Amino acid sequence: MLAGRYRLRSRLGAGAMGEVWLAMDERLQRPVAVKQVRLGAGLGSAEEEQARQRIAREGRIAARLRHPHAVTVHDVVEHDGRPVLVMEYVPSRSLAALVTEQGPLAPATAARLGAQAASALAAAHVAGIVHRDVKPANILVGDDGTVKIADFGISHAVGDVSITKAGVLAGTPAFLAPEVARGEDPTAASDVFSLGSTLYAAVEGTPPFGAGVDNPIAVLHRTAAADFPPPRLAGPLTPVLMAVLCADPDRRPTAEQVTDALRAVAGNRVAALSTLGSTAARTQPVTSPDAATVLVAPVPAPPGTRVDLRPAPIIGGGSARRRWVAPLAGLLAVGLGVGAFALATAPSTPPSDAGSAPATTTTAVPDPATLTGAVSEYFALLPDRADEAWLRLGPALRTQGQTAYRNRWSAVTDVVVTASPVVTSATAVTVGLRLTLADGTVVQETRVLDLVLDNGTALINADSIVHSATSTPPPPPPAPDHKGRGEENKKGNGKKGKDGEDG
Template sequence: MTGDLLAGRYRLHSRLGAGAMGEVWLAMDERLQRPVAVKQVRLGAGLGSAEEEQARQRIAREGRIAARLRHPHVVTVHDVVEHDGRPVLVMEYVSSRSLAALVTEQGPLAPATAARLGAQAASALAAAHVAGIVHRDVKPANILVDDDGTVKIADFGISHAVGDASITKAGVLAGTPAFLAPEVARGDDPTAASDVFSLGSTLYAAVEGMPPFGAGVDNPIAVLHRVAAADFPPPRLAGPLTPVLMAVLCADPDRRPTAEQVTDALRAVAENRAAALSTVGSTAARTQPVTSPDAATVLATPVPAPPGTRVDLRPAPIIGGGSARRRWVAPLAGLLAVGLGAGAFALATAPSTPPSDAGSAPATTTAVPDPATLTGAVSEYFALLPDRVDEAWLRLGPALRTQGQTVYRNRWSDVTDVVVTTPPVVTSATAVTVGVRLTLADGTVVQETRVLDLVLDNGTALINADSIVDSATSTPPPPPAPDHKGRGEENKKGSGKKGKDGEDG
């Protein structure tokens, strides 16, 4: 391959790498005398001739679409050609390492570093989304970082064209699903919100050293199920980046922030303008948003934000209904006000239009409850469950009430018993750790360790955040197999027995 001339113009020099979608070579554009990166795209396995032709056309189309995007944090596509029957993308050459390689070499990144890199990637996605382009495959391997820390995103739309990270014709999962959004894992088409989720998974992996749903190298199907259920542990090492991660990893795509909003949030973290976010859901994080009619959110992209943008970065609600055996998504909620010039960036915990059954949220104070009040409130809360669920609802703070009372009831509908197995212990100014055992209607037993964050409302401690940090499930043993020796068989055997006198009975 070295020395080959592609399309009469691109001379291959050296192989830069290879992946699921093909090989990447350093080449020289002999017409313009500039180095370029050439990706020879590998078509999906098991395709017929007609399907291969469709794939080639898709790749060419996606390449042309990506070529329209010009942004300082996007790898530019210069040309789309064909060589030996395979599509070839000719791209800007970037002397860099992928974020995946960076984390492998250096270990998990500091939250501020991840935020700085992520802000650049988010700004690229914001520009792409305004142009009507969805990346579809945001992951660490597609985030390129050069020596001075400049980020460029590669492979816009190409994964979709070749069917990467999808179910193949033979029913086999191709590619890793670790960075997919839940709706994509369930079969929905990718959207701009899906890109935002994938960026969140990418940054989670950068600071935690592992994707939120696991790597899935040995069992990608299991990872796919976890992604579809939005089942992931809260980040432990993300510090001030945590609220942003929890917001972009919201299970509901309609409640995720836009890439433009994420850009501003990540810049704030990178510039240490979000130090109050180190404790998720704490009183310090629930700062009321500050707005100004003169405020303006200005991006380093061609995409301006409206003045005084209120940014909804709420975490996922607790998912109710269905089987309680699926992992419940516990919300980590909080309000963040990040100064943007004279304006502010708000992480809101309440929906703009609250659910009709949510009830009026109590007005919390900023006082810190004493330890006895905290542990007593947690014990009383679990003592009400599951039989007195409406009374337990009244013990929730404003962040947890955003889910609505109907959802909350559904969450506990399959639970028949709740037992506190490890007494509540105060672990920070407003947080309590407790062990509980839940028994479900089908006999399944779930042992959980939970961290609850509390706030004061006129002297009453209310539970404002509830996260599951450890969980183990045991299912009941199957019922004994039925006795297949019916009376007919017994009679059949009995008919051959002899009586006491040795005669047939």
């Protein structure tokens, strides 16, 4: 019996923070989960007292959160000098166990589960609570598909005085945000990144920076450098993952925005992260989640599907090489930055051949369909009709000059869209590309394009490569030995047929 009220029934599991038991609250006659927290070996009396204060404080903070997709903390007590968190009991399996048992999940399944977890994080962030350790082991999935995030007990409230020991890193290396791996304080944005890493692991079968079971320090280095291969199996979930796994925390969407985007993917709709990069929106209230309860069996993706998503043909025709494929193409894991085709903003003084600048752009925000349509039409023109594509550029990109622009695209022989354009902010679109260069090199890119309106027409005003990987072409086959073939031909030519003609 703990605290004269909670009678232990069976051990549910254990981790670095302590043991978790199924218990009965004999006062209210309900099952609960109790977590007996380890204080750590070798602590002095002052350090033990600090640790107890920290656990009690974290428990009180977690108890402030009431959300259908967060494990509720009912009470914080002490037993035999150890802090005990009394929590809602959730019959479930962790997402980590689910993937281990069933293998990688289908993108729509992962999106449905992730939307529920994201809605809980959104509510926590509004309350000033940062989880700090979002990972598959802390995502609990019930038999009916309901998701709850556990272990808010190691979270902290923004603005509270930290009692934790300096230099202690809370969290799991494989799922940390890059800024946390570099030693910065966890924030709501770092929770969003960790959720992205969790969903990446759910669909790919491994975390973006590797599991790091044998070498967690190497994982920390890769995490700090934000060095990870683009997802290969995420399909329609790819643009959302690339947005939340952005190395710059200020450019990540909020948990609320991620919730909406994941629901869209789960419902086979376009995921529009409408205010990506808007730090002012990070404390907006969150509405009650309405994601439907789903079963958790993985749904296989259609094998090798190629989908033609080209817009209606533009007058004048175009190359048949511009193919649009479903976002299932295997992206290469080589993190090489290829900037030869990044259309970055050029110096403010335009070259002499910059061409006539478009009319003054308006400040109106284009609707998502206008943005994605403009990007689709733009890449449908490349590489063969670069002069026409030039007319789709805004004033910032025109400063590079039309000759320089034409020369860049002349080195490209084929452009394939591997991830359909997706709106990721009020004026930005993320798109996946595969470029084939004249020497056979293949470049896989994820680009973010910012657009402006010019008399109702959306123009591409900035073009940034956020991830790039290259593969070198194979060496040419050895030239055939023509000498032997020539000798045989000579002999053959000298032979006579039975009619006396050359054989």
